[in-house]
Amino acid sequence: MMLRKVSAAAAAALVLSLTATACGGDDKDSDSGSGSGSGDKIKIGIKYDQPGLGLKEPDGSFSGFDVDVATYVAKELGYKPDQIEWVETKSADRENALARGDVKLIAATYSINDERKQKVDFAGPYLLAHQDLLVKADSDITKATDLNNKKLCSVTGSTSAQNIKNDLAPKAQLKELGGYSECIAALQSGSVDALTTDDSILAGFAAQDKYKGKFKLAGLKLSNENYGVGVKKGDTATIDKVNTALEKMVSDKSWQKAVDDNFGPANYKNEPAPKIGTIVK
Structure with a gap:
């Protein structure tokens, strides 16, 4: 009887140990922060159904301007492309996804406005649309x-x-x-x-x-839409890093290449890259 009790206790301890290890592994895999290149992942919210911006291709890959911007930013934060986990983030769920911690960043035609800034913070803007x-x-x-x-x-x-x-x-x-x-x-x-x-x-x-x-x-400018990278409210350290990455993307011409690659036909005349922190009303 004593042997059985000891064995049961040992088994329970082993289960607890494995559970703790698994939980620790999950935290590391989903951690957005260090970009150490040691197996960490970063989760980024995008659209899956917008060609030229955020599109999940039939082969499972992703394309579009928002995807290119997010990939560049992730690289500057220390993540390789295979360390990015793309998460479909529909418009109505963007604020909640950040608040819940489902994603670290959102690049999904996310226009900066006063109402949204009550709930999330923004890096950028990185594109002025109309x-x-x-x-x-x-x-x-x-x-x-x-x-x-x-x-x-x-x-x-x-x-x-x-x-x-x-x-x-x-x-x-x-x-x-x-x-x-x-x-x-x-x-x-x-x-x-x-x-x-x-x-x-x-x-x-x-x-x-x-x-x-x-x-x-038609080339009309019926409104100004300042696209920003959404970040959890109060995460100023990430905002600063993303803004630095966006500035570098513009200066090394990667931003303009992404515009040309994704929006070329259809008479699209893009605005110059916005100045970080400047919202066009």
Whole structure:
């Protein structure tokens, strides 16, 4: 009987020891901070469904401007590409993902605004985008008022198209669809005359091989969208490191290369790289 008790106690101690070791291993793998190159990982939130910005490819790899920016930043923090764990971060969950610690950074067309700054901190901005229109390459739509009596597509729940109708083209006919891919298909078929959202998003979709040469941006600047890298509220050390990385990315021309690689076609004329800490209203 004594032997059995001792064996049970030893087994329990072994389980506790293994559990502690496993927990320690998990903490190290998900730790975002040291970038020691010794097996640590960094989790970065991106979009999975935005060509040219954040896209999960059929082979499981990731592409886009946000991905290129995040990869560069991670490198400067001490992480190799294979130490990055990409996490799909939908717009509605970005603040919660940072607060929960699901990700260390978010680079996902994350516009800096006062409401969001109450919940998270931002490094950057790293891109100044604008609300714009995407039209067919031979379209005669050149300004927002041309949309009167035209069909304008946007994604369900977006305010972009409604803002145009309210302020610029009251006779525009709004058509809401489930996603940008559906709006692009409707534009190609002629069932809508234009699509509106951020010019960077529009350019990314239009740059896909199957659409090259078929669409163009109108070149309007209907709003200013300052994309920043989201960081957990109060993590000033990480913000400083990310800002330093972004400045280096601009100075060594990697930033412009990423713009050219991801947004080339569709008449996209990017703004110069923003100055860190400067928000264009």
